[in-house]
Amino acid sequence: MDRSDPEGAIAAAAQRCSNWGRWGDDDVRGTLNHLDDDARVRAAASVVDGRSFSLSLRFETDGPQKGWRRRFNPVHTMTDTGTDAEAGVQGFPHGIGGADDVIAMPLQCATQWDGLGHIFDRGRAWNGRRAGQVVTAAGDQVTGIETVADGFAGRGVLLDVGRHLGAGLGTPGELPDGFAVTADHLEATASAQGVTVQRGDVLVVRTGQLTRARRSTAAGTGWGDYAGGPAPGLSFTTADWLHGSEIAAVATDTWGFEVRPNEFDDAFQPLHQIAIPRIGLFLGEMWDPDALAEHCARTGRWSFLLVAAPLPVTGAVGSPVNPIAIT
Amino acid sequence: MDRSDPEGAIAAAAQRCSNWGRWGDDDVRGTLNHLDDDARVRAAASVVDGRSFSLSLRFETDGPQKGWRRRFNPVHTMTDTGTDAEAGVQGFPHGIGGADDVIAMPLQCATQWDGLGHIFDRGRAWNGRRAGQVVTAAGDQVTGIETVADGFAGRGVLLDVGRHLGAGLGTPGELPDGFAVTADHLEATASAQGVTVQRGDVLVVRTGQLTRARRSTAAGTGWGDYAGGPAPGLSFTTADWLHGSEIAAVATDTWGFEVRPNEFDDAFQPLHQIAIPRIGLFLGEMWDPDALAEHCARTGRWSFLLVAAPLPVTGAVGSPVNPIAIT
Amino acid sequence: MDRSDPEGAIAAAAQRCSNWGRWGDDDVRGTLNHLDDDARVRAAASVVDGRSFSLSLRFETDGPQKGWRRRFNPVHTMTDTGTDAEAGVQGFPHGIGGADDVIAMPLQCATQWDGLGHIFDRGRAWNGRRAGQVVTAAGDQVTGIETVADGFAGRGVLLDVGRHLGAGLGTPGELPDGFAVTADHLEATASAQGVTVQRGDVLVVRTGQLTRARRSTAAGTGWGDYAGGPAPGLSFTTADWLHGSEIAAVATDTWGFEVRPNEFDDAFQPLHQIAIPRIGLFLGEMWDPDALAEHCARTGRWSFLLVAAPLPVTGAVGSPVNPIAIT
């Protein structure tokens, strides 16, 4: 890989990995086309002990956002409260009282899906459409996240690369910041775990960076650079593997999915530029796989039923999500 | 039932149906305690054809809210757009462009869960706590929806009361506004459908009112009084059935779950006053079961795996939700 | 005027009325250049009785917005309350308690200024700049309202056209909806009032439509079509007068400043298309001049000191404002 030529590498990968036209000119589902009803039947069959895990961060004012491109942490305010109810100022009959609330937040402020309208490659959105014809100030007119409201239910596979490689790197259970996870690393982890990634799977890659950030917040030193700073993550070179594996979606426990700093001298999230607009792949970010990973390690089972339903906000290019794994 | 005495009826039902203390003084899960891992294993086993259904409305500016207690429809704005990407004004390298967005909305503006801090009975919240000690202007300090982030995954059962009773009422497929669904109606529907409601189920009751509202919006006449006006819904008299059935949660396709106008002369949502703070029951509102109901009717199977994961907003008394049924 | 040719009329007026380049290539103040320190000294000298009038609507959930292009009424929520303070749950020492609040609103939801980045003429913003180079999703990069934070203080002149012409039109004190106010009407009103519009004045035109809307809200029938429906307002033909009079700004008591329906068969706010990007004129909308107009009529003085300071929101294309007239 030539660190000085992101343009060349991106153009080549875009050519090799493109799914444009694969599912028709009108397609809005991208790689979710790999996830069919049969896959869901198999996913349900992977449920063994019935444990339920939420892979979501809490959405709150103390979240990881630091202001990058105006992203902020959720602002949650009350329009009715229990103190008001006790004070008898709500005006309801027969002793009923209520509390109600409002939220304002970026759709990608915490645990989230990147929708297909989130990233463009040289002015083109998923399936070759012009970016400016897809996403205007009025939102995503074509591939809004509401178009795939029912799509994110299938088999999940957790690849705990942090656990597999961390010890050998001197950071047990975690990958260091800047570590680029390659296709070989993914395959080796799967092999060590005894699991095979199949067409239509939703892949969850654990790097362990969130574990590290959680130690920092627990120690009172805050999230640090979790939102946008150096991080382990997928290498640009995984583009072909992501394309060829025919997975339905992929998520990590980091802010930005791919390794940071990026692997070119002057670059910003080059793997996104292939994955979303060219492969049509949905990316999950800031997922919390830690409790699930402990359970998988204990049971030796690394696949499960995964339902990660986005909020169907009309025209949204992403969505907060509370992914549920049932093991 | 004495229409002039909501206070008396509420006090009596509160006494009969209380689950306070049943799961310990510290409990925050209420009837989700009925939904255990074994139930989830059985739920997964109910998956037959692998179809996935979203039971969610779209979250958008054209939603049903009309301003009741300052509830408004979602406000979705873009912080980056495809038009900007095309215009080359984003400042990113190597041809990558992006779109990003923000939302502001009440947590109960569209398809939602009522959390346990949403309603109080004479100054008391779930499990007997003082309302003013639970929900302040800083949010729900005890039973915030984040405490049950992993809880809403289990077996769903759809009771299509609209389909079962509508024809006989002169409104095929739908119940008329103001129709009170009783325990007998629920049992008769279940019996006709050949399904048995079990402990730990998440019950979805279809009245058909949403079908009616959807016709109105399709005709360009808007949502009308869907958000707060007359509606079919559960009778106050179902409180004992809801308590005794040991269901984990219940949802309807209406704004307010219970019949409106309410069954007392001067009342506001009296069944909420029993269900949430006394039974500890989570209520789903504005769910869209229509496509699922068609499928159930066609297949004759009325139970399914249901995952209805709330957004874990810290301190929230409710949550938007995109419930996913896998049949 | 040819009702079928807005394009032709607009092109001609744009040519005749353009101030592009008049104040240099870098100009961001437009017609505020007409308002200098000397004018402010004269404005201060017009203060006679020291009465202070607010010309602002209240910013609240019961405001006039109806959803046009996602505009909504202000959403005001509390983050601390007096009920919380009384309940002793705020955690402050020595008996201090506090209340705090948050607002979300369109910048043009109630009484407002249109900034120079608000409207474009065939892809061009004020002073001939490309629209897409001026206002991106990141806001107005050139003429954001913050650049004129100190500009809106000078002499105000109220022309009460509703009072002057309403009686003759059968609507005493008010102009009927659809009535186009011409330059002759403005001149006649000024003459009748004994006031002369001078260079650098901020002109306030009262049509009386707000008085009518206020009767409607007082009667409980709401704002009706105030926000975007038929209205009296300035005729497209006033473009030359607005240009030639060298006023600093102009405001009305209507939603949209110009007459609605517009005076072309298929048109949307054609006078805006001249006034803002070509003349560089700031437009005030939804101002409430009623109490001031009563006072002016009583005293016979129609000029006053006017301070209408926008909120200096960086990159904003408009601003809410509470205009203060001191008579």
Add this chain to the structure above:
Amino acid sequence: MDRSDPEGAIAAAAQRCSNWGRWGDDDVRGTLNHLDDDARVRAAASVVDGRSFSLSLRFETDGPQKGWRRRFNPVHTMTDTGTDAEAGVQGFPHGIGGADDVIAMPLQCATQWDGLGHIFDRGRAWNGRRAGQVVTAAGDQVTGIETVADGFAGRGVLLDVGRHLGAGLGTPGELPDGFAVTADHLEATASAQGVTVQRGDVLVVRTGQLTRARRSTAAGTGWGDYAGGPAPGLSFTTADWLHGSEIAAVATDTWGFEVRPNEFDDAFQPLHQIAIPRIGLFLGEMWDPDALAEHCARTGRWSFLLVAAPLPVTGAVGSPVNPIAIT
């Protein structure tokens, strides 16, 4: 002053300085009652050179807020843009294009007024009302800032304590953090400047801390602890002077008006607890007097016409403001 007894000091000052009942039981204007029409006539007469100064910070995402009690910096998003207009996706006729925007912000995130409902003294709001009867989750039911929409226009007097005392303290032009400005300091500054504070004046006190913070932001090191950290400010002991001087309002260039750390061992803003609920005094915070101060120093004139109109948000306990001084 006994640093260990804020309760005693506060109780005594509350007794000495109370204006409760002074303007009747229904009063909502507090010390604005001192500012009458005659004072405004005199204020207008103080205009000499017609210069206009905005004393407002910019409202933007890069503002000073750091998350204290969920306060955040303004979130400004676009709902229509110039790039969209250029791309021809807005759907308007005859070449008109538009930009529009939305803001979400705490009402006290930048330059602001504290309203009378902002602070309580041992459960009591201004004029002796119960806090919980005044400010509920629905807002301030009595003293909302909209009730004084027309009130903040009068004579402004700038006391540049930073300029007067800073050099002697080793910080030319600025007071060091933690410096408590006493009544003697205020009087000495006024005397040195040759200005007399009169009944009904709006007093602006410059400490110079904002100048310091601005150096920090210009150097790229951000606002630091400007929002809530150590600061120069008024001493608790000025309560009697603030009361006796019969000023209409007072503002500073700091986050919190009074000296921080506060002058008691365990305290939070004790002067607020007297000033707002007991004196009925409106407090301005985060005002930017620097350019005005330069002008005043140059001209030797320290009084001016000041219009600082709050946004009349119904039920608000504070308001953003763009104060305009005309000299």
